[in-house]
Amino acid sequence: MFSRRIKLLKAYKTETTPCTIKLSSNENPFDLEESIKLELLEVLKKIEFNRYPDPHATKLRQTLAKLYDVEPDNIMVCNGSDEAIQYLMLAIGELEEGVLIPKPTFPMYEVIANALGRPIYEVTLDKHFQMEKESLEKAISLKPSLAFISNPNNPTGNLFSDNDISFIRKHTFCVIDEAYYDFCGKTYIKDAIKDDSIAVMRTLSKIGLASLRVGALIGTKEFIKEISKLKMPFNVSATSQAIADYIVSNHVDKIKSQIQTIIEERQRLKEELSKIEGIKVYDSCANFFLIKVKNADFVHKSLIQKGILTRNISYLPNLENHIRISIGKKEENDALISALKEISL
Ligand SMILES: Cc1ncc(COP(=O)(O)O)c(C=O)c1O
Known part of the structure; x- marks a missing residue:
């Protein structure tokens, strides 16, 4: 079967x-503190539980746009950034074309690439957990159609060198996974909203709202419009949208x-x-x-x-x-x- x-x-x-x-x-x-959880009861009371959630997560996108200093149309809200990884793997390049990933890194890139039958071009890391030059050049020579860079990298905790990231961007579409942005302050968002060869992923999971499953894919407006064709219509529940919006708006x-x-x-x-x-x-x-x-x-x-x-x-x-x-x-x-x-x- x-x-x-x-x-x-x-x-x-x-x-x-x-x-x-x-x-x-x-x-x-x-x-979340008890008093904030009690405030959430008022937020939940306003939800119409018999209705589907807003497919465009309009209010939450506006709130996240302020947080990330971009426009709402630069954002697609996802059921955790895991969902964004899946859409990117489905959308960028042909399925028979390869995906560049440093290794070791966040395992979901590999799991999803394997599930779709996409070849993986691994880049090995040196003892400082930076990409080995030869391995990177070899992976690029295989012409991957996209790359996933966890920056900082999970599980090694380091940021990759800007030079290596620029090199990858010159040759293929680059996804920068900024799940741990808040603990380092390094971001490629400014590039992602004006350059069609790069997108950024963010998540609320690492900053206190892992239970909600809210992630964001950030790119140019044209990129977000195109990839949104793949989005499951009601991917983020009404409760998650409302709570994430309330917490980010009031308790950042x-x-x-x-x-x-x-x-x-x-x-x-x-x-x-x-x-x-x-x-x-x-x-x-x-x-x-x-x-x-x-x-x-x-x-x-x-x-x-x-x-x-x-x-x-x-x-x-x-x-x-x-x-x-x-x-x-x-x-x-x-x-x-x-x-x-x-x-x-
Ligand atoms: C690098 C990286 N990206 C993405 C995720 C998953 O994030 P989310 O909870 O938004 O699906 C994790 C979770 O550990 C992670 O380490």
């Missing part, structure tokens, strides 16, 4: 082991202060973890860290026993014995530091 393509597909794995401290999915550790300062706290914790955690013998900590421009230990399986399991869930990414190329750890609340980070000190590394 299923195609060979689908039979060969490996499902995207998420960490779901129940733990008190969840540092595995790069979420914002701060939930709160979100910004949480981001600032996470950035400060990133610095503190880096310093504290660097002091622990047996751990190598990498710099990060995102809301997570990559660490290297002697035995990642053992450390990952020992942390679970202590109620702390992290992401063991040892299965990824060149990342043997590496663990990805999201930055949590101060007390969660303290628990992590104590736990790592107790585990014999």
Whole structure:
């Protein structure tokens, strides 16, 4: 019944082991305050639950346009940026044409390319997690019709060099996935709204609203108009549209202060973890860290026993014995530091 393509597909794995401290999915550790949740009851009361949602997410697009300093017609709102990845893979180039991705990177690019049978041209990363020159040139010589660049890159946490990104843009359509923009401030949005060879993805998932599944694809108006032909008519629910719009319109300062706290914790955690013998900590421009230990399986399991869930990414190329750890609340980070000190590394 299923195609060979689908039979060969490996499902995207998420960490779901129940733990008190969840540092595995790069979420914002701060939930909305109770008082804000009560305000949302008023927002929900206004929804007509018997009606389909606004297919154009008009109000939310206006609000996001202000946030991103673009016009509403530069934005397509998606059910998380995962949905945008799918539309881009379907829309750009022919399906038999290849997709350039650095590796290791966010696995959904590969999952969706494989689901569609698109060839993948991998670019290997060097020890600083930058693209290896030869590998990049080889991938470009295969003439991919699009490239996905997670910038900062998940799971390595670094920004890629502007030169490499310019080189890729000269040869193929480039999608810059800025899921972690808020933790680094580097953006290609200004280019994306005037140049048809680049688009940017953003998401509300990493800044406190992961449950809503709201992402945005940003590009020129012509690009957004064309790719919107693929959009499922009611892809973002009315509740998600209304809540995202309300929070971004009224509580963006709160979100910004949480981001600032996470950035400060990133610095503190880096310093504290660097002091622990047996751990190598990498710099990060995102809301997570990559660490290297002697035995990642053992450390990952020992942390679970202590109620702390992290992401063991040892299965990824060149990342043997590496663990990805999201930055949590101060007390969660303290628990992590104590736990790592107790585990014999
Ligand atoms: C680089 C990157 N892009 C996209 C996503 C998914 O974002 P969303 O929740 O908007 O689908 C993630 C989630 O981990 C990510 O790391």
